[in-house]
Amino acid sequence: MYRFQLTTTLYYGPDSLSALSELAGRRVLIVTDAFLAGSSLMVQVREALSGATIEVYDRVIPNPDVAAVAAGLAAFLAFEPEALLAVGGGSPIDTAKAVRKLALELGHRAEAGFYVIPTTSGTGSEVTSFAVVTDPVSHAKLPLSSDDMLPDVAILDPDAVSTAPPFLVADSGMDAISHAIEAYVAIGHNDFSDALAEKALRMADTYLLRSYRSNLDVKARTHQHTGATMAGIAFQNSGLGIVHSLSHAIGGSFKVAHGRLNGILLPHVIEFNAGELGIRPGEISDVARRYVTLARSLGLSASSDRNLVLGLVGWVERVRRELEMPATITAAGIDRDAFLAAIPVLAHTALKDFCTSGNPIEVTVADLAAILEWVS
Numbered sequence: 365m366y367r368f369q370l371t372t373t374l375y376y377g378p379d380s381l382s383a384l385s386e387l388a389g390r391r392v393l394i395v396t397d398a399f400l401a402g403s404s405l406m407v408q409v410r411e412a413l414s415g416a417t418i419e420v421y422d423r424v425i426p427n428p429d430v431a432a433v434a435a436g437l438a439a440f441l442a443f444e445p446e447a448l449l450a451v452g453g454g455s456p457i458d459t460a461k462a463v464r465k466l467a468l469e470l471g472h473r474a475e476a477g478f479y480v481i482p483t484t485s486g487t488g489s490e491v492t493s494f495a496v497v498t499d500p501v502s503h504a505k506l507p508l509s510s511d512d513m514l515p516d517v518a519i520l521d522p523d524a525v526s527t528a529p530p531f532l533v534a535d536s537g538m539d540a541i542s543h544a545i546e547a548y549v550a551i552g553h554n555d556f557s558d559a560l561a562e563k564a565l566r567m568a569d570t571y572l573l574r575s576y577r578s579n580l581d582v583k584a585r586t587h588q589h590t591g592a593t594m595a596g597i598a599f600q601n602s603g604l605g606i607v608h609s610l611s612h613a614i615g616g617s618f619k620v621a622h623g624r625l626n627g628i629l630l631p632h633v634i635e636f637n638a639g640e641l642g643i644r645p646g647e648i649s650d651v652a653r654r655y656v657t658l659a660r661s662l663g664l665s666a667s668s669d670r671n672l673v674l675g676l677v678g679w680v681e682r683v684r685r686e687l688e689m690p691a692t693i694t695a696a697g698i699d700r701d702a703f704l705a706a707i708p709v710l711a712h713t714a715l716k717d718f719c720t721s722g723n724p725i726e727v728t729v730a731d732l733a734a735i736l737e738w739v740s
């Protein structure tokens with residue numbers, strides 16, 4: 365038996381911010397970060413919320429930790445909102461999700477709903493029951509999971525992503541690509557998640573580079589935004605894999621954006637999962653066959669299935685290059701010796717990560733350490 369759940373109502377496309385009129389007259393706590401609190405988007409959000417009593421908690425930090433969540437919860441309990449509204453990338457959305465969960469545990473239900481306005485096109489957090497919170501002691505990124513954290517409403521308005529600078533479009537876009545590819549081969553993949561993952565990948569193929577090159581390309585930014593959410597719905601229902609386990613482990617110890625790390629890891633993980641070195645002519649594993657299907661859906665062609673898997677690897681590397689993203693950990697600015705010294709701990713942390721159980725191939729600490737060495 366499979367389970368495919370659709371909980372979040374989506375409003376998308378130009379002018380979808382007007383859906384906020386549903387909250388007119390309500391007490392609304394906005395959870396956001398300092399940059400977005402002062403942005404033109406926030407002016408539009410306030411206008412769309414006209415008639416609401418608004419409190420803004422704007423002290424969210426990138427890669428939120430336990431203390432950031434506790435501070436958000438204190439703001440929630442002090443204001444007692446009827447609705448919670450997260451405005452931002454994965455960091456404000458994940459903070460709001462954890463606040464929502466803890467407030468519920470304390471008996472406070474913001475009964476008018478949990479709304480989110482993603483301002484990056486990548487994490488999928490607007491449609492998932494996951495929140496990533498950093499443990500300040502171990503530095504591990506902890507993926508929390510609860511259906512209580514699923515947003516009731518997500519508003520995908522292109523105005524929310526129009527100010528995103530190219531590097532943020534690149535990092536988020538590579539995160540969305542990783543979600544689509546990992547979801548497509550994950551243990552829990554199913555017909556519905558497959559359809560969304562495949563479509564999300566094709567949308568990234570068409571619109572990501574255009575979004576990167578110009579924030580005036582509204583069509584590209586609109587579709588890259590909806591595509592990233594599709595990838596989020598896909599992985600919410602299929603699970604992810606070791607690109608994310610390794611990315612969470614590295615991201616907890618070294619300051620590199622999540623999507624940038626995914627872009628470094630993804631080609632190597634595809635080769636590992638496909639057993640690239642083990643693919644002999646005429647012999648192909650089920651996982652490799654799924655990568656072949658993805659490669660074909662991108663319009664790639666090659667003389668053999670093996671070459672199609674390598675074609676998919678090459679496609680990721682080409683997109684990464686055109687997005688001007690680093691190909692190795694060292695190129696991402698991490699000291700190589702410090703990284704090599706950390707590999708044993710990182711490999712153990714990644715093995716225990718929630719996403720590892722979704723990977724289509726069983727992995728050992730030695731496998732994960734080898735991949736880490738490979739990407740250094």
Ligand SMILES: NC(=O)c1ccc[n+]([C@@H]2O[C@H](COP(=O)([O-])OP(=O)(O)OC[C@H]3O[C@@H](n4cnc5c(N)ncnc54)[C@H](O)[C@@H]3O)[C@@H](O)[C@H]2O)c1
Pocket residue numbers: 397399400425426427428452453454455456458483484486487488489492494495496505524525526527528529532535536539622
């Ligand atoms: N919940 C999930 O399922 C999930 C999935 C993937 C990643 N994550 C988490 O999400 C976080 C990363 O989120 P993110 O990459 O969306 O970025 P972010 O929320 O951390 O924001 C990064 C920076 O970009 C700025 N920014 C955001 N939107 C902008 C815009 N439209 N214009 C200009 N600047 C903008 C922010 O102010 C911030 O300075 C990490 O903590 C990661 O672990 C969660």
Ligand SMILES: [Fe+2]
Pocket residue numbers: 487539542543608622
């Ligand atoms: Fe991700």
